[in-house]
Amino acid sequence: xxxxxxxxMYLETILILTQEKSFVRAIDIGEYMGFSKPSVSRALxxxxxxxxxxxxxxxxxxxxxxxxxxxxxxxxxHQVLTRFLSDIGVDPEVAAEDxxxxxxxxxxxxxxxxxxxxHYE
Numbered sequence: 142x143x144x145x146x147x148x149x150m151y152l153e154t155i156l157i158l159t160q161e162k163s164f165v166r167a168i169d170i171g172e173y174m175g176f177s178k179p180s181v182s183r184a185l186x187x188x189x190x191x192x193x194x195x196x197x198x199x200x201x202x203x204x205x206x207x208x209x210x211x212x213x214x215x216x217x218x219h220q221v222l223t224r225f226l227s228d229i230g231v232d233p234e235v236a237a238e239d240x241x242x243x244x245x246x247x248x249x250x251x252x253x254x255x256x257x258x259x260h261y262e
Contacts, residue, residue, distance in 0.1 A: 144191070146245040149215045150174070151184050152193060155204055156212035165202045218244035218252055221261045228259065 144152075154173050158165045171181040185202060188194045193208035204212055222243050226236035256262070 144193070144211065147184065148188060148191075148193070149211065149245055151181075151188060152204065152208050152212035153215045153219065155194065155202055156209065156216055159204070164199075166200050167196075167202060170202065215244055218247065221252070221256055222247070224261060225255055225259060 151170065151174070154170055155165055158169055158173060162169070167178065167181045167185060170176075170185075171178055174181075176184075185194060185196060188208065189196060192205055193211065195203050195205060197203070219237075219240050222240035223233075223237045226239055227233050231239065
């Protein structure tokens with residue numbers, strides 16, 4: 142399944158929330174992202190059918206190995222691109238917002254070049 146930007150954002154959010162708490166629910170995701178419960182339910186259904194998340198009997202949402210790989214990739218891009226933009230003088234808040242958009246469209250090759258050139262690891 143090919144993920145769209147919104148799917149990647151959900152996976153990244155689940156990863157972040159998992160780092161903050163041991164049990165992540167759909168309501169937590171909705172609150173974090175500012176989305177309605179029906180929107181989150183629909184997205185989770187698509188992510189579940191794509192093999193990116195599992196939803197337990199108690200409503201806990203977990204990333205599958207595939208989902209975790211995608212989430213970690215997007216999260217790393219967000220962190221590196223935010224740092225890169227901040228380092229070149231962009232206001233930190235603007236840098237984070239721009240990085241959020243860039244992380245979904247930048248090629249692996251360009252991202253790798255930025256990491257290598259600026260020695261970000």
